[in-house]
Amino acid sequence: xxxxxxxSYLRQNIGQDGFNVTGVLLAEAEALKYAGQRVRLxxxxxxxxxxxxxxxxxxxxxxxxxxxxxxRRRTQSTAVPAKVVESFGFADKDAGKEAIPGRxxxxxxxxxxxxxxxxxxxxxTVESFRKMWLNEPSTTTDAMTMQNYxxxxxxxxxxxxxxxxxxxxxxxxxxxxxxxxAFNFNTSCEDPELYGMMSxxxxxxxxxxxxxxxxxxxxxxxxxxxxxxxxxxxxxxxxGCSGDRCYTWINAAASPRVFLHExxxxxxxxxxxxxxxxxxYADYSCVMGIGDTCPNAAQLWRLSWALPLPGGDLNGTTxxxxxxxxxxxxxxxxxxxxxVRIYASWMWDPPPYTVWWSPDAYPAHALLVSFRxxxxxxxxxxxxxxxxxxxxxxNGTQYAGSAQKTLLRSALNKPNQExxxxxxxxxxxxxxxxxxxxxxxxxxCRSGGPQEAQGGNSCGDGLDNDCDGLTPxxxxxxxxxxxxxxxxxxxxSWFRLGVPRPQPARPA
Ligand SMILES: [Zn+2]
Numbered sequence: 001x002x003x004x005x006x007x008s009y010l011r012q013n014i015g016q017d018g019f020n021v022t023g024v025l026l027a028e029a030e031a032l033k034y035a036g037q038r039v040r041l042x043x044x045x046x047x048x049x050x051x052x053x054x055x056x057x058x059x060x061x062x063x064x065x066x067x068x069x070x071x072r073r074r075t076q077s078t079a080v081p082a083k084v085v086e087s088f089g090f091a092d093k094d095a096g097k098e099a100i101p102g103r104x105x106x107x108x109x110x111x112x113x114x115x116x117x118x119x120x121x122x123x124x125t126v127e128s129f130r131k132m133w134l135n136e137p138s139t140t141t142d143a144m145t146m147q148n149y150x151x152x153x154x155x156x157x158x159x160x161x162x163x164x165x166x167x168x169x170x171x172x173x174x175x176x177x178x179x180x181x182a183f184n185f186n187t188s189c190e191d192p193e194l195y196g197m198m199s200x201x202x203x204x205x206x207x208x209x210x211x212x213x214x215x216x217x218x219x220x221x222x223x224x225x226x227x228x229x230x231x232x233x234x235x236x237x238x239x240g241c242s243g244d245r246c247y248t249w250i251n252a253a254a255s256p257r258v259f260l261h262e263x264x265x266x267x268x269x270x271x272x273x274x275x276x277x278x279x280x281y282a283d284y285s286c287v288m289g290i291g292d293t294c295p296n297a298a299q300l301w302r303l304s305w306a307l308p309l310p311g312g313d314l315n316g317t318t319x320x321x322x323x324x325x326x327x328x329x330x331x332x333x334x335x336x337x338x339x340v341r342i343y344a345s346w347m348w349d350p351p352p353y354t355v356w357w358s359p360d361a362y363p364a365h366a367l368l369v370s371f372r373x374x375x376x377x378x379x380x381x382x383x384x385x386x387x388x389x390x391x392x393x394x395n396g397t398q399y400a401g402s403a404q405k406t407l408l409r410s411a412l413n414k415p416n417q418e419x420x421x422x423x424x425x426x427x428x429x430x431x432x433x434x435x436x437x438x439x440x441x442x443x444x445c446r447s448g449g450p451q452e453a454q455g456g457n458s459c460g461d462g463l464d465n466d467c468d469g470l471t472p473x474x475x476x477x478x479x480x481x482x483x484x485x486x487x488x489x490x491x492x493s494w495f496r497l498g499v500p501r502p503q504p505a506r507p508a
Pocket of ligand 1 (some may be wrong): 216261262265
């Protein structure tokens with residue numbers, strides 16, 4: 001960056017010689033607005049003469065090597081002031097996404113049991129379930145099927161296929177078993193019923209249908225209508241999938257969002273809450289909360305379905321106190337690298353403790369900033385929550401046993417709004433501009449505290465130590481009290497979590 005201008009290098013795909021690169025100068029605001037997008041540029045008129053002169057030099061060269069040499073001179077030495085005259089949107093999100101290191105590339109395999117018992121029929125037949133679950137040749141990519149939903153939210157990093165999804169209808173006896181395994185679907189919905197239905201369905205499918213399913217870890221039982229009388233939840237799932245099996249139970253008719261919520265528990269995700277609301281599902285921007293949406297940025301990072309922007313995975317080394325970094329965030333689910341994550345390593349490095357069930361699952365306090373826009377039918381936001389810059393905190397790691405809740409800390413939707421994490425990391429996020437449905441420009445600054453004076457020469461070091469955008473002139477004041485490290489949460493290695501029963505006003 002030089003003064004008020006930013007140099008971007010544009011590549012013309014003319015040849016493989018690597019010399020067809022022309023530097024262009026764009027005004028910083030314009031460069032930020034269109035970062036990551038394919039644009040048509042016009043050379044600013046006052047500089048067109050110089051550019052033409054270089055072309056004349058090339059044309060005047062008499063042989064191929066002279067032309068090549070002239071082209072090199074032109075492309076390497078001339079940074080041309082330009083302006084954007086047309087945007088074609090963000091560069092093809094499908095281009096090369098498989099090649100991004102660290103991004104998930106998985107085919108989801110599941111066995112689905114459509115269960116009936118005690119004369120209670122299942123809401124679905126295999127055919128109707130398949131229609132909700134998988135695409136047919138005529139299904140468009142914007143139709144709400146589970147296959148499309150997962151493909152959209154993961155931008156193709158996770159896939160379901162016809163052959164990876166095995167669907168069976170099974171009819172079970174109403175009562176049976178003995179001792180502690182005795183079950184009665186009419187009166188109870190405890191472990192004997194929940195695990196009993198899984199093992200009975202498994203043997204029916206193997207013995208009656210002759211199907212080989214033992215290689216599939218994820219088992220999804222869809223309970224019959226009226227199961228609500230005994231099973232008082234909308235869905236239930238094991239968190240994580242470290243053993244031979246991981247189980248999900250869905251209570252009767254449910255939307256793909258309930259299925260995705262429970263399946264993502266199997267993939268290790270916990271719930272998504274919101275600061276100031278004790279309800280652990282209160283995050284409206286996450287399917288692991290109350291959202292009719294994809295996962296939030298923290299959960300996407302946990303899944304590696306999308307990665308931080310290039311240069312957007314920061315820590316105490318790459319983000320020094322008082323330095324401001326500006327990012328253009330595309331809409332979260334429109335680019336495989338779409339958000340910024342800042343691991344507050346300066347707060348605990350090395351981590352002050354590990355959690356007892358896994359030395360690799362130490363909490364890693366990170367803040368993530370993302371930009372979210374409505375896109376039907378997968379990302380549904382009310383008007384007042386559309387086009388928001390969201391800041392989430394997340395203490396989890398990407399280790400399989402690390403199950404931590406995410407927390408929506410702040411939602412910003414206007415230029416100059418900012419969020420200061422003065423209580424812990426000192427990070428300051430500020431919205432510079434928002435292009436609805438397209439992108440948001442935010443600046444991120446790591447303050448040493450809410451005041452400029454932080455001891456030593458902090459007021460005269462030329463840095464904006466409190467990230468208020470002002471040059472310090474005030475007399476020193478005492479530094480703020482250092483924050484307390486949080487307590488480790490006790491938690492077993494795996495456990496079951498449900499979603500609330502579906503309600504008309506607030507679908508789970
Ligand atoms: Zn849940």
